Amino acid sequence: MENVLAINNLSKRFGRIQAVNNVSLQVKAGQVFGMLGPNGSGKTTTLGMLMGVVNPTAGNFTWFGQPPTDHIRRRIGAVLEHPIFYPYLSGRKNLELNAMIKQCPTENITKVLALVELAERQDDAYKTYSLGMKQRLAIASALLNDPDVLILDEPTNGLDPMGIAGIRELIIRIAAGGKTIILASHLLDEVQRVCTHFAILKKGTLVHHGPVHDVGKGTETVEVKADAPDLSQVLLAFPGTSSVNRENGSFQVHLREQFNATDLNRFLFEKDIVASHLVTRQKSLEQQFLEILAES
Amino acid sequence: MLQLLRIDLKKMTSYRTFWVVCGLYFMTLGFGAASGMEFLKWLASFIDGFGQEINIGRIPLYHFPDVWLNLIWCAGLLKVILAVMVVISITNEYTYRTLRQNIIDGLSRGEFLLSKILTNVLLSLMSMTMIFVIGLVTGMIYSPSLELNRILTDLEFLPAYFLEVFFFLSYALMLGILIQRSGLTIILLLLSQLIEFIITSNLDDYLPGVIPFFPMESIRNLITFPFPRYAFSEIRDYISPGAAAIVLVWTFVFNYISYRKLKRSDI
Structure with a gap:
């Protein structure tokens, strides 16, 4: 199967702290890939390097078999850490701005707003949204360009049980459409339910990776x-x-x-x-x- | 290019602070520039109180070609308001972390900077156009003669004014990118003239030759203080190519430093 993402010996050092240490892994098309690890294990730093906001200290990676360029990121929808939008702009205007950056048609905006059930509040300023609505707007923005790969970093953080169930359902629905999803989370139950493969980071080092269905094999x-x-x-x-x-x-x-x-x-x-x-x-x-x- | 400018304008045009600051700037620029005669009347009545008299009709403040340099020099005092707006615009991107999201969404760091620089170009062009229109209108009203070559004389200070505003906005943008916090950046921006003045006055005794190369000093050399000419002093009423070159180099350096800083940092 085609490698969507291949990471080779990627490292990042912030001063004295080795945030990511020599990580290599591959994500293939159609996988729902879970990135696990305790807080501060380097998940977000790794994703930040993949999305061009953190400069790697060493190592490299390829997206779709090519060295990363700025424009390749338009084929990837990503939300890192928490939703980021202009607080004074309405939800719709924020998405219009994102559509300009991603150079995609504005017709998609209505579609993704409906998908995440934000159509009613689209004209209110982003700063008036609840946390769940902000998370949903972030997912809408990640889906805006109909991306080949979706990166979600703790998408259910701070949500109520209904919100969590809603997002889980959304992820399963998106994955069923054949998209590759990279999901960073520390909610292991979530990962087990939706992911096909997973990797575990500890203090910046990759300590395990493999398919989720291998979990539970071995002694009973x-x-x-x-x-x-x-x-x-x-x-x-x-x-x-x-x-x-x-x-x-x-x-x-x-x-x-x-x-x-x-x-x-x-x-x-x-x-x-x-x-x-x-x-x-x-x-x-x-x-x-x-x-x-x-x-x- | 145009797409990048549109992106930055989209961020700003729904931002109320932007309209308030720009509104204040262009209103002050307009009213301030147009009320020079009122100022002279006040000055005359003030001096009158000391038993002296000046004939304000004999000061050709708004006569072509004097009007250009007079207006442009005064308008230069207001550029700091626009620069504060630029600082708010760039530091917001850091405090809201939207710079990070813009990059994640597929903008390159260079493109992000270019979108900000293009807005600076637009604001400078708007300031220049505004001064051109005000100069033309007030000149038409007050000038005794409307010969074309008198109107066109000294018009080269208009592009110099554009350069002055763009230079200062580039400086503000660079400070914002280096410091990333609006309060501190604005304070430093307001103090930079003073800081440079302290440095240059200390250097005056030892190395007077380097003073023209300081950034704020180079602006003073580009657009000369025009009013001494009404007190029987000669002023330079042309643009010194050396001063223009120094300003251009500084403008390039400021934007280049912004680019290097953006390119290298983790955001």
């Missing part, structure tokens, strides 16, 4: 409840058990490789124990994220 954890007094001993006696924890009245059994819930169920049945509750716990991205950060 099974949650078991049963009406048996010696359940914990029985569970420990199972050859596939690596450890057992008791949590909220049920047992969390971590299995060894090549054992799964079926084997455990069969074993319990042979011991005359019928489980009232038996669930395979998928490892969440959150667990994986914390593990990777702890290991690195």
Whole structure:
């Protein structure tokens, strides 16, 4: 598949602080790529370099297989950190200005305003908008030029649950249209729901990258409840058990490789124990994220 | 080019401060320039109180060709108002962080600067046109003779005035880009004449030769103070090519520094 973005050994140093350290990765067409990392891990700095506002100290990158130019950024819709607009201009005038910069037809403005449900407030000054409306206007502005790539940096920051759900739905809808999306977030649940691939940054260094569906592969954890007094001993006696924890009245059994819930169920049945509750716990991205950060 | 100018004007034309400052500037310029005779009358009545008399009819303030240099020199005092507007326009881009978003949206740093410089050119052209019209009208009213060659004499100070305004707006733009905070920039802008004056008066004893090369001094050499000619002094009523060259070089340097700074910084 075609590389939309290829980053080679990109670094940025601010004085004594190494904000981004030798990061290399590729984003291919059609991927929804999640950039994860704690606050201050270099996500926004990396995106800033990709969008031409931060000069890299070392390394390079290509967009659509070409060295970056100023005009290539018009094919990319981006919102970094938080929405930025002229506070005294109305939402529509701000978008008209963006359309002039991106050199795209003004007809798109009505379309994107409707998409983010801001048509009613379009003539009010930007400074009168609520945070959610500002975020939505930023997404509208990023979509203005019908870009091939969309970069969203914490798009759900500060939104209420309805707003978050609305934006998630919007991202899934945009991704379904075949656009490549780069999503920086620390809401891991969000990333797991919408992303196909993800990368983790820690103190400016890339510590992990890969497809989201690989998360949860590997050893299984099974949650078991049963009406048996010696359940914990029985569970420990199972050859596939690596450890057992008791949590909220049920047992969390971590299995060894090549054992799964079926084997455990069969074993319990042979011991005359019928489980009232038996669930395979998928490892969440959150667990994986914390593990990777702890290991690195 | 025109597209870039349109972008910057779009930012400004919905900004109320812009209209207020520009309105004040052009109104002061207009009324101020047109009320020279009133000023002379006041001066005459003031001097009258000391038992002396001047005949204001004999001071050809608005006669062609004197009117050009008189108006242009006085109008030069007001350029600082326009410069404050330029400072607000550029420092807003930093405080609202819209400079960053403009770049993200696909403008190059050079194009961003060019859009600001083009606005400066437009404001300078408007000032020059305004002075031309006022000079023509007041000259027509007060001049005893309307010979074409008298009207056209000294008209070369008009482009010099354009250069003066554009030079100063370029300076304001550069300060704004270097300092990025409106308050501090405006204070420094207002003080720069004074600071330069302190430096040059200290240099006067040692290196008088370098003084004409100072930026504010070069403007004073480009457009001479015209009023001593009414006190029987000779003034230079032509443009010195040397002074014009120094002003041009400074204008280029200011804009180049702005470009370098924008190009190199993380925004």
